[in-house]
Amino acid sequence: MLIGALFAMVSCRKDPLPPSPEDPEVFAACVIPGTPATLDIATFNVEGFPKNGHISVVALSSLLKAMDVDVIALQEVASEADFNRMITLMPGWTGEFYDIDNDQWNLAYIFKKSETEVVANSDQLLFTDDARAFPRPPFEIFIRHKPLNLEVCLINLHLKCCGGEDNEKRRREASVKLKDYLDQSRYDDHVVVLGDFNDEITGTSSSENPFLNFIQDPEDYTFADMEIARGSALWWSYPDYPSHIDHILLTGGLVPLVDTTLVIKASPCYPEYNTNLSDHRPVVVRLRR
Template sequence: MYKLKIFIITSFLFMQDFDQLEFGNQNHLDIITWNIEWFPKNEQITIDYVAQIIEALDVDLIAMQELDDTVLFNQMINDLDNYNSYYESSWFAGLAFIYKSNEIEINNIYEIYTTSEYWSPFPRSPMVLDMNFLGENYIIINNHFKCCGDGILDLNDNGDEEMRRYIANNLLKEYIELNFNENNVILLGDLNDSLTDEVENNIFQMFIDDSENYLFVDMPIAQGDIIEWSFPNWPSHLDHIIISNELFSIFENGNSYCETIKIDDYFDGGFYEYDQNISDHRPIALKLAVQNSILGDINEDSLINIQDILLIINIILSNEYNYNGDINTDNTIDILDVIQIINIILYQS
């Protein structure tokens, strides 16, 4: 009986670690790319943590890299409510999608560039997801590029690591423009290189130069403070999300954004504990406000009332940041936002 009590208390405390971890909501298409590093890195401990993190984040879609044990992966998915998954195989740490089965309608999932001539640029074949969300069609392309290199792009050596990634980008751009020229395309994954290299060594330059058609939504992360980068061990920012111009207006509507999910902040042991039990990569998340939220509706119940005032006060007291709570969009949640939401309530009454 005593051991049972200890187990229950320990389990409860373990669950509490992620109480403040959140990202998804009903009005947005919420997607993350996450290199999960040879899942499960620490067996059942990893499975338990990742399941809790997925439930806490509450996103619609996860593009995952480095799935190793499909049996344990299936076990985890079966224990999650309202989530389903797809993978081709775990060959060389495979790719996978995890998605909300009650939110996302799957039209097709398939791999591209699978034949031997493409094995050099694509050690893991890109995985394409054709899906519908709230009546709109989206094409999601999950990738895990070749790692390593010396930072120098050698255009005369097809075996050069940077050159292999450069070729992969060219092939993906070509595939998108041939097959999805007018679709909502999101290209993402562990692309294993920096966005901020000099032009002559930048393997992403073809996308960066074509700014009328493509946007790296995580470019501010790459150009910003290293504490936000996706791969702290080096440190570097290697995980990226590109959107096509069909999504520009949605991303720029004021309610959409991209951020690093610093799950390590929720561990007592910080990134070291996260790295030991989950992954050496942090997830990168994209929120697309495909249905605009009502200004001041913090809890997104389509009403603006005292509940929203209480929520915004709790956000201030906990020193957290919630995009919906930043009413005056000054990147700070404070008393000015409380005053503004009160004014909204008084005006509507």
């Protein structure tokens, strides 16, 4: 009888259900949300969104609402329709989608309406005739952050992926051309270049660091996430490799405003993170006057 009772108890026991992404608190313990007094900007490669259909739409909307930042730059948005569905699940936010006609490689922005406003007619694509250096033309847009009364130029970037000499050369060409553009056309603006740079920023030679031209001009440019890049791999933005390849580059006038930079590590709160969301993690910078 005792054996039978034990068998019944074991056979009826169920594994706990995974946390539902529809629960608004599912990510609460894994994020540091934005604040009304700061300009909080994030970049996130969402890996062919929606990676796993509608559940990815719900999960991403829940994560972004929990992060509660003012601006999110997204890379690899495969479906404009699902992007728009996600925005409907995020009251108080609005979106800007840019279709580059390249399957899953589209770029997009999400803005918190109470904190930001898009400057009219300020959006444009850059380097549209240079597919070698920029296979996905960068998406530029100007916003004004209402609490700080600060106008910022955002450039959403997704550079050529992968290793190999030619791919490294293409990223190096992109870095040179991007810096020339910023030096000549955006010198008087506050600029945030953010996205999937597809390379690390800690190398000390141009052969191993395509972005050394920015690092060698510290008066005008700073990678806000450099301390993360130099730190523990546990907090890097691309954990599967692991490497830190998602970056936020600031022009000099914004550097004194940096309060903190962080990577959102949400998988402990949501075990299906890699299945339903992405193989990347969001990177966030917080600016404060």
